[in-house]
Amino acid sequence: MSxxxxxxxxxxxxxxxxxxxxxxxxxxxxxxVMDFINLAxxxxxxxxxxxxxxxxxxxxxxWLGLAxxxxxxxxxxxxxxxxxxxxxxxxxxxxxxxxTFGVILFLNQAVRAIWGSAPLQMPVPALLEGGVTxxxxxxxxxxxxxxxxxxxxxxxxxxxxxERTRIGALVxxxxxxxxxxxxxxxxxxxxxxxxxxxxxxxxxxxxxxAAPILSVDPGMGDTVxxxxxxxxxxxxxxxxxxxxxxALLVGVIETLGRxxxxxxxxxxxxxxxxxxxxxxxxxxxxxxxxxLILAVRPRGLFPVRG
Amino acid sequence: xxxxxxxxxxxxxxxxGLAVTDDVTFSVAEGGIHxxxxxxxxxxxxxxxxxxxxxxPDAGSIRFGGRELVGMGLARRARLGLARSFQITxxxxxxxxxxxxxxxxxxxSGPSFRFFRAAAAERALNDQAMTALEQVGLGARAGVLxxxxxxxxxRQLELAIALAMQPRLLLLDxxxxxxxxxxxxxxxxxxxxxxxxxxxxxxxxxxxxxxALADRISVLVYxxxxxxxxxxxxRADPAxxxxxxxxxxxx
Amino acid sequence: xxxxxILLAALAAAPFLxxxxxxxxxxxxxxxxxAMAAVSLWLLVGGGGMVxxxxxxxxxxGAYAVVVLDDARITDAAVVVPxxxxxxxxxxxxxxxxxIRTSGVQFIMITxxxxxxxxxxxxxxxxxxxxxxxxLYGRTTxxxxxxxxxxxxxxxxxxxxxxxTLFGGHVLLGSRFGRVLRAARENPLxxxxxxxxxxxYQLVAYSxxxxxxxxxxxxxxxxxEFVAPSYLAWQRSGDLLFMVILxxxxxxxxxxxxxxxxxxxxxxxxxxxxxxxxxxxxxxxLSVLFMKGGLVGMLRRG
Numbered sequence: 001m002s003x004x005x006x007x008x009x010x011x012x013x014x015x016x017x018x019x020x021x022x023x024x025x026x027x028x029x030x031x032x033v034m035d036f037i038n039l040a041x042x043x044x045x046x047x048x049x050x051x052x053x054x055x056x057x058x059x060x061x062x063w064l065g066l067a068x069x070x071x072x073x074x075x076x077x078x079x080x081x082x083x084x085x086x087x088x089x090x091x092x093x094x095x096x097x098x099x100t101f102g103v104i105l106f107l108n109q110a111v112r113a114i115w116g117s118a119p120l121q122m123p124v125p126a127l128l129e130g131g132v133t134x135x136x137x138x139x140x141x142x143x144x145x146x147x148x149x150x151x152x153x154x155x156x157x158x159x160x161x162x163e164r165t166r167i168g169a170l171v172x173x174x175x176x177x178x179x180x181x182x183x184x185x186x187x188x189x190x191x192x193x194x195x196x197x198x199x200x201x202x203x204x205x206x207x208x209x210a211a212p213i214l215s216v217d218p219g220m221g222d223t224v225x226x227x228x229x230x231x232x233x234x235x236x237x238x239x240x241x242x243x244x245x246x247a248l249l250v251g252v253i254e255t256l257g258r259x260x261x262x263x264x265x266x267x268x269x270x271x272x273x274x275x276x277x278x279x280x281x282x283x284x285x286x287x288x289x290x291x292l293i294l295a296v297r298p299r300g301l302f303p304v305r306g
Numbered sequence: 307x308x309x310x311x312x313x314x315x316x317x318x319x320x321x322x323g324l325a326v327t328d329d330v331t332f333s334v335a336e337g338g339i340h341x342x343x344x345x346x347x348x349x350x351x352x353x354x355x356x357x358x359x360x361x362x363p364d365a366g367s368i369r370f371g372g373r374e375l376v377g378m379g380l381a382r383r384a385r386l387g388l389a390r391s392f393q394i395t396x397x398x399x400x401x402x403x404x405x406x407x408x409x410x411x412x413x414x415s416g417p418s419f420r421f422f423r424a425a426a427a428e429r430a431l432n433d434q435a436m437t438a439l440e441q442v443g444l445g446a447r448a449g450v451l452x453x454x455x456x457x458x459x460x461r462q463l464e465l466a467i468a469l470a471m472q473p474r475l476l477l478l479d480x481x482x483x484x485x486x487x488x489x490x491x492x493x494x495x496x497x498x499x500x501x502x503x504x505x506x507x508x509x510x511x512x513x514x515x516x517x518a519l520a521d522r523i524s525v526l527v528y529x530x531x532x533x534x535x536x537x538x539x540x541r542a543d544p545a546x547x548x549x550x551x552x553x554x555x556x557x
Numbered sequence: 558x559x560x561x562x563i564l565l566a567a568l569a570a571a572p573f574l575x576x577x578x579x580x581x582x583x584x585x586x587x588x589x590x591x592a593m594a595a596v597s598l599w600l601l602v603g604g605g606g607m608v609x610x611x612x613x614x615x616x617x618x619g620a621y622a623v624v625v626l627d628d629a630r631i632t633d634a635a636v637v638v639p640x641x642x643x644x645x646x647x648x649x650x651x652x653x654x655x656x657i658r659t660s661g662v663q664f665i666m667i668t669x670x671x672x673x674x675x676x677x678x679x680x681x682x683x684x685x686x687x688x689x690x691x692x693l694y695g696r697t698t699x700x701x702x703x704x705x706x707x708x709x710x711x712x713x714x715x716x717x718x719x720x721x722t723l724f725g726g727h728v729l730l731g732s733r734f735g736r737v738l739r740a741a742r743e744n745p746l747x748x749x750x751x752x753x754x755x756x757x758y759q760l761v762a763y764s765x766x767x768x769x770x771x772x773x774x775x776x777x778x779x780x781x782e783f784v785a786p787s788y789l790a791w792q793r794s795g796d797l798l799f800m801v802i803l804x805x806x807x808x809x810x811x812x813x814x815x816x817x818x819x820x821x822x823x824x825x826x827x828x829x830x831x832x833x834x835x836x837x838x839x840x841x842x843l844s845v846l847f848m849k850g851g852l853v854g855m856l857r858r859g
Binding site: 031037039084087088091093094095097098099101102103104105106107108109110112113222226229230232233237275276279280282283284286287288290291294295298299 | 602608610652655658659661662663665666667669670671673674677678680681682683684791792795798799802832834835837838839840841842845846
């Protein structure tokens with residue numbers, strides 16, 4: 001195992017973590033502000049990828065695809081909010097879980113019916129093709145660095161929005177004292193919709209960004225959803241800061257675990273069992289980390305509500 | 307002199323900059339009713355939480371029957387014989403009145419990791435539960451789902467559950483809360499009936515009830531105990547009159 | 558319990574009422590196995606107030622126990638059943654020890670995450686077919702006899718175990734243990750105030766439900782003579798949760814009603830269109846929004 005490999009996988013992990021953050025941020029905000037658990041949030045990520053890939057193919061441009069996919073994801077999110085989710089805010093979490101599960105079944109199948117089961121491709125834009133040399137003989141794709149940069153930029157923007165603006169103040173207040181905020185005459189429904197649409201768009205953005213490097217297929221939202229849950233549980237439900245740190249942590253552990261553990265185990269056992277045990281252990285690592293963190297801090301790293 | 311049943315010493319709890327329990331010290335001797343009174347915001351609820359184990363004090367000690375309670379949870383304290391009733395009725399609405407009380411009997415009658423025999427058919431549990439219900443005058447309503455009882459009856463059941471625990475100390479958190487004049491009359495009657503048998507720490511808002519029931523009274527103001535004495539002495543205490551009755555002449 | 562007893566009687570008579578051929582028996586076995594799984598999940602959700610979204614993993618662990626033993630040529634129920642129940646129960650104990658420290662939404666998410674962990678682990682087991690799954694050499698034997706090869710015998714085994722699970726669940730909920738569990742579901746603070754810390758009771762209930770799910774997994778593996786990681790997929794946990802809610806949390810038999818309704822609905826829609834989930838998903842949403850109390854609630858209201 002070389003230093004170069006470690007560097008590449010570390011960067012991959014951070015980049016995956018940034019994508020996870022974009023999905024988890026919406027999830028944790030929606031939960032924090034509305035006390036609403038939305039399993040269908042992963043579907044927003046999938047829809048973003050599908051919209052991006054097909055719109056890019058249609059217009060012939062990655063950038064047009066991206067520019068058109070974002071409003072499309074937003075509209076989808078708002079339609080779902082209007083049609084289904086707003087009827088669930090007052091219901092218990094069990095009902096929310098089941099109803100949004102139904103939405104997933106529908107949308108995953110709809111995607112299959114429209115685009116087929118085969119994975120879609122989305123080309124990397126010409127501007128971001130090629131690689132940069134990290135070390136002599138070691139190239140790293142520009143596009144992946146662009147994802148990292150874009151994700152960090154959005155995270156920064158989100159921080160400014162939540163910490164430094166009036167709307168952000170309302171969101172923070174809404175997370176802890178929703179009835180109070182409503183009593184002060186703030187249109188809480190409007191605030192909910194805003195947060196919801198924003199979260200949907202963030203997830204859609206992550207989907208578009210991921211499309212050129214991951215396979216765009218009907219189940220892609222579910223995997224990300226569950227990891228995003230792990231992220232917000234570790235980070236502390238409702239905390240954007242916690243989600244950011246936990247997302248990077250989960251991204252790095254997941255990526256490094258899966259790629260390095262088989263190699264590491266080969267140091268102490270034979271090649272074939274090492275590969276098997278490494279693969280099994282690597283896929284368990286994130287969840288073991290979650291269990292350990294929760295064993296010490298049951299409410300996550302940055303608990304919001306007391 | 308023998309150690310008192312409950313001895314609270316130097317209890318403190320702060321929320322942010324506000325001392326809600328400020329060096330509270332008092333003790334409750336075996337037998338009779340000891341009341342804690344105080345105007346709204348005096349820290350009665352916070353004190354109850356610390357005594358029953360749902361809130362951890364910042365400093366101080368709570369000794370009960372010779373054991374230190376600080377650090378123990380609600381369930382441990384209950385098993386040691388400290389039964390609390392809730393100000394906001396919290397009976398199990400989906401259980402019958404009898405089963406509510408039987409659950410409390412079960413907690414002190416052998417292990418509950420028993421998986422086969424029907425608990426509802428255990429005579430020993432039901433008989434004791436029934437006794438507790440009868441003590442508060444709910445015997446005729448044993449089979450009714452707790453959720454269907456009237457407000458006053460739920461207050462009575464709340465009391466019956468605590469009695470079913472056969473506690474060494476009954477910690478009653480505003481047992482008269484929300485009760486109408488007639489219900490209050492009945493509940494006071496029930497409490498008087500219990501007086502000879504149980505040691506009771508009564509935290510109550512209703513002055514009339516407190517002076518009718520209590521043998522000793524501690525007055526809590528702004529998180530501090532300003533006086534502990536018999537009812538007559540408390541009534542006459544100028545500090546109490548100034549701090550408490552002066553604010554709340556209607557009572 | 559009346560509706561459930563009628564259903565069990567109908568299932569017992571079904572092979573002689575024109576549902577005795579292969580396809581019908583396969584479908585009925587699926588109904589009974591899922592009903593058993595739903596009953597074990599009901600014990601958690603309806604009995605203990607623990608909304609688990611990782612129940613399929615427990616079934617899958619039971620099924621994979623069959624696989625691992627089958628690969629080692631151990632097929633007798635005397636070994637397979639205890640190993641499967643023990644493995645699933647142990648997994649439930651360990652993951653439950655973490656999950657039950659939390660509650661509400663966190664509990665849902667954590668059980669989901671542990672389920673996904675089991676799913677990925679199963680996918681990475683190259684020796685047992687990885688993603689493609691594993692075909693058993695044969696069904697589990699009983700005392701060395703290949704009785705379960707007989708479809709009718711398997712039908713009645715499933716029925717017998719379903720009845721036993723239902724009865725066992727009923728007894729459990731009525732016991733001292735079940736009483737504490739139900740009290741903790743309704744009001745954990747009240748349970749504590751009389752002296753019961755809910756945690757150990759919930760953890761034991763979670764492990765018991767896990768062991769029962771493991772047993773169900775053995776049946777699941779035997780029904781298809783095939784096991785794949787998709788058995789552990791989180792969507793299956795969602796399906797099971799839906800069965801429980803569809804039937805209703807008001808009574809244990811709801812789980813059986815829910816499972817029957819679920820499988821029949823799925824089967825019927827599947828005949829109409831390949832994209833049956835396009836109809837199933839919205840139906841699920843509508844049933845959550847408008848059908849409070851589930852099927853049991855509807856029956857009670859008459």
